[in-house]
Amino acid sequence: MKPLAPALAGLVAVLGAACSSDTAANGSLGPATSEGDEGWPFVVEEVDRLDEPWALAFLPGSGDLLITERSGTLHLRDADSGERVEVSGVPEVVDAGQGGLGDIVPAPTYAEDGVVYLSWVESGAGGTGAVVGRAVLETDDRPRLVGLEAIWRQTPKVEGDGHFSHRIAFSPDGQHLFVSSGDRQLEDPAQDTTNTLGSIVRLTLDGDPAPGNPLADEGGASAEIWSWGHRNPLGLEFAADGTLWSSEMGPEGGDELNVIESGSNYGWPEVSDGSAYGGGEIPDHAEGDGYAPPVRSWTPSISPGSLMLYGGDLFPDWRGDAFLGALSGEALVRVDLDGRTATDVEVFDTGERIRAVEEGPDGAIWLLEDEGAGRLLRLTPAG
Template sequence: MRVLNTLIFLPVFLLGLAAPAAALDSSAGRLKVETVASGLKSPWSFGFLPGGGVLITEKRGRLWYVGTDGQRRAVGGVGPVDVNGQGGLLDVLVPRDFAQSRQLYFSHALAQPGGGSGTAVATARLNGDASSLTGWRVIFEMERGSSGGRHFGSRLVEGRDGMLFVTVGERGDRPSAQDLGRENGSVLRISRDGRVPGDNPFVGTAGAQPEIWSYGHRNPQGATLDLRGQLWVSEHGAKGGDEVNRIRKGANFGWPVISYGRHYSGRKIGEGTAKPGMEQPAYYWDPSIAPSGLMIYSGRLWPKWRGHFFVGSLKFGHVARLSGQPLALRERIKGDETSRTRDIREAPDGTIWVLSEGQGALFRLSP
């Protein structure tokens, strides 16, 4: 495979088609690969803006804007983030009403009193020329009491009702994922101002955190809605046991009581692979692929892929495509450009965009 020139910046959505491009092999034929941005350091997420621009987050706390002219510039106004192990500036969400509200949402690690840190969600407005954020405000932070730099989760998804889903890892504290009194290891649901929706499943449950929508998760770093508006997440297991899960309101997904993997030491995890009252994954990997990023494709440019799941692999540097009922692995799309795939999303024009931590670059795939 030909290596891309890592200094190229191509216009977003309507990329400079005359520029050199590589290709990836897939079941749907050769995929043209073009570089949107390169020279990134620990990129974590990206989001599409109306009119063709794109925002890219870096874990170290930087936010970049790439315009339709292909030029990249730093965006000022990012608030305090705790760059600590796997934590830092993580996901970015561009809500559906952005063209009117100019509002953005970010997940990040936030330092907390006592030396720990937790997953938090902040909101801010993007100014007209996309050079700066204003009004950075934290609307949610998890309860204090977690330390270390592991398992922040941190994907953000806007539900069809406008509520926000937030994935939170168990912060390396395995038993906390079964404790409804802590947000660790859960999918949360909050309003856009951080309030708790009254129809959340544990509102009114004594001792439970009312933001919790589902629990028993290890470290969900992929989340998206399917074509019917159903929420799905992909999450890291330990040595095996990575999962894709169809999220149900109030459901317990089992970690660390049940798992299809083992601890890194080789020891058995919990009580086995199943237990009454705990959900089974829609798909799992053993050994682990270290999944990050999840997309369910509309079929716009590749009709045969409508409704298919695309999951990035940090460990093996590929994009896994799954489909069917039950879900099954159909292929692995792999090349230099999928090295440590951190995020994957469908653009408004139906192209598929891949954020490679290994390459420090954002790529656009087209037929």
């Protein structure tokens, strides 16, 4: 087991209400050891290393692990041996800027049909855009995706290579597919509900607009939209009580943790708890402004690149809490949730950009570091 890089800022405990200021505590995340260090709530084990990892997902039943790399590679890692093999049949992707191969999630029906859903970036008329597709994952001696079909496309395609978002989540009843769609760094489309930029969409499992969506009567792209006014929502997950949560990158500051409600407008670019790049002012969220405020916001930015709602048994005190992978913040961030209210926040400074966070079948917490470090880490309770 190889050591983690030294932490840049130690272990930070932030106590108080969701909008309280951060205060630092002593302690260092330090190198990983098999025993853990005094004061750590977990032991960190490095189990693999990749080049450009972006997302991970455990397969029901086997516990095998799927890992995407932004360059367009999909890996299948055996739960018992740790052996990792490349999966064939992956679509051609546009690997530029923030674009490439993105999320991957087993379908609610995976145990019966082996279907997985994945997202990527493609080029076409007008520029580039995110795509969600589905395929059957064959896991024999030659793992491969079979029958891949694109079922949803970000509308419209535009020039540029940022803010695709393209995170995937399924409703707890397994009937609906949710996809986050970033504003593509264009800002204004997030307030225009005739397109799906800057929105979270709610679809059938076939990729069609789901009946009952708030703008269903308007037809077209509008009929897909569940919420809008988003900038770059890179985390999307349901809590055990059925609440949909999202983590979202703000501009300079103003990163957000949001409860996602049908028909709600989250304000971008009209309001933000951050500032425009270069110091331009943006009005803060304010009561009665007509926009849904975040449950928690961060200034300076932590750049949340992922979100996980913990439901396991290994860390019982953390059950129901939100975990965010921080990119510029180089940290794992835990938000103590009481229903839809954020209370305490704890920041574990890792000294590396955390791209993805996932809960393992046994309740361990798994992290993917961003390209450059690229380590796959497993966190288990200390002691």
